[in-house]
Amino acid sequence: MPKLIVDVDTFPANLSCPEDGEDVTEASVEAYLQQIGNRTRNLKGRLDAPHSFAAAQVVTRMISVHGFGGAVRLGANTLFQDDSTHYLKDLTPYLAHLNGATIVSIDFRVNPGAARSGNNRMGVALSVRTGFDSPASSGFVDADLEFDDESTDAQTISIAPGEVIDLETKSYALLVRSGNTASSANDLVSAIRMSLSVPGLRP
Numbered sequence: 001m002p003k004l005i006v007d008v009d010t011f012p013a014n015l016s017c018p019e020d021g022e023d024v025t026e027a028s029v030e031a032y033l034q035q036i037g038n039r040t041r042n043l044k045g046r047l048d049a050p051h052s053f054a055a056a057q058v059v060t061r062m063i064s065v066h067g068f069g070g071a072v073r074l075g076a077n078t079l080f081q082d083d084s085t086h087y088l089k090d091l092t093p094y095l096a097h098l099n100g101a102t103i104v105s106i107d108f109r110v111n112p113g114a115a116r117s118g119n120n121r122m123g124v125a126l127s128v129r130t131g132f133d134s135p136a137s138s139g140f141v142d143a144d145l146e147f148d149d150e151s152t153d154a155q156t157i158s159i160a161p162g163e164v165i166d167l168e169t170k171s172y173a174l175l176v177r178s179g180n181t182a183s184s185a186n187d188l189v190s191a192i193r194m195s196l197s198v199p200g201l202r203p
Contacts, residue, residue, distance in 0.1 A: 005030065005033055015032065057198050058195055059195070060194070061195075061196070063091070063192035063194060074122075074189065075113065088127070091173055098198060101164070101165050101196045103163045106126060106158070107157070107158045108191075109154070111153075113181070119145075122177065123145030123148075124176050125146065130169055145177065154190075
């Protein structure tokens with residue numbers, strides 16, 4: 001009659017079995033199968049256990065900004081530039097494998113071509129489009145933009161979107177809108193960086 005081997009939740013460091021020339025007995029076979037059974041039960045317990053999230057890690061991505069002669073020059077409407085009023089940058093390549101991460105902050109390094117005020121200044125935003133058949137978008141109205149400091153100094157404009165990445169239903173892009181006089185006083189975008197909070201799994 002077959003003997004029942006009752007496994008226990010341990011993970012033996014080594015497995016032992018009879019060597020060549022030794023007698024194979026019921027006890028030696030049982031000892032080997034017991035070790036296999038114990039390992040199997042231990043591994044199953046690890047796989048079945050609920051997983052929790054470790055502390056999130058903050059990672060930074062530099063976003064490529066390349067224009068003719070270095071920085072992107074808004075308002076020039078010249079070869080290799082975006083257009084006279086907007087610079088759009090697709091974020092998809094920078095978000096690959098980061099589903100579920102949160103966009104904590106985005107910093108735009110800019111140099112306004114003129115000192116402007118109000119909504120006439122350079123403005124930046126994160127654009128999020130949702131859906132496929134009838135995509136909805138975070139609009140580009142003035143209220144959605146973060147503006148420069150009204151000077152011509154090289155400066156950093158920062159936004160803190162708090163957007164959780166969902167690449168299955170959403171697409172993401174960065175928007176830089178030039179100031180209202182950029183055609184005669186070109187605005188520059190020299191660098192963009194993005195910080196993300198990425199959760200890490202642990203068993």
